[in-house]
Amino acid sequence: MLQQTQVSAVQAAFQKWMQDFPTVQALASASEEEVLLHWQGLGYYSRARNIHKTAKQIVQNGGKFPQNRKELKALPGIGAYTAGAILSLAFHQNEAILDGNLVRIFSRLKEWDFLPTKDKAAKDAYWEEAYNWATAEDAFLTNEALMELGRTVCKKSNPLCESCPIQKICNAYKNNRAAEFPPKKQTQYVSWIGFALAICDGSGNFLLQSSPKSPFLKNQLTFPMFEYADAFKNIFPGIAEDVIPYENVKRFAFTGTVEHSITRYKIQCRVLCVEAKSRKGLIGSWIPKQELSQKIISSFAQKIIIFTHDF
């Protein structure tokens, strides 16, 4: 859960997760739907599918976790950081970790104006530094301490250098340049204008699809969505006929606009509510309105529910 997600955002979901899946066996025997429901609103939903797969594999192999980096990294969703975290924090092995906190600390300590994602040499430099810090017998404590230092003192902005316990070995502090490190990522944001189709059958059920077409929320049960530059014209968009032919439309109405951002997409999504004359020929799952909030995982699609209207 903590991969690219702050502790505060995870806490509530983590409590419920551990309560309902107290063992790897409990997780392995849960349905994917139940697992995803526990991940509701956390984002990066492939993490949920991956940890579920990993739990099944571990149970398959007798319920024992691998105790080396190579076998851990072979499991779905476990990469360099998580493998190190399991070996170090759980099994107290002399192993390195490298997360965003440590990257920020090392960048400032060394005045490295590059990120480990730059190239192989950069990645190697950061991991070598991480291993230097993980040589002591109590490496798990050092690793925990570094992450905590990064979170509370060596912060992204307004770092508390004056109370930093390792200021003496920090080049950025010495040169008063902490604010210059690490370098920014600068992502290019893209605007996405379109609409979501909330099709009802006249009996309070809405059509959800697992649409692999949209650029986001792939393979998730959600409202059919289309990128459409003219979404703010109040006419029935022709492309909606990919899902429902116009001759099957009893009535329609634009009921609202949802704004949301998913990774680099800045989304403006109008909600187009449609009452179908017949369910015939419509592909997907018909879900009663009051069950939508439990069937839909993403926060974006949750916002759309507010504007659903069954005429």
Add this chain to the structure above:
DNA sequence: AAGTCGGGGGA
């Protein structure tokens, strides 16, 4: 090596 994937909060 670059792109993709969520959502929320701090500044």
Add this chain to the structure above:
DNA sequence: TCCCCAGACTT
């Protein structure tokens, strides 16, 4: 509005 968070995986 921009940036980043206890990253991993695919292209």
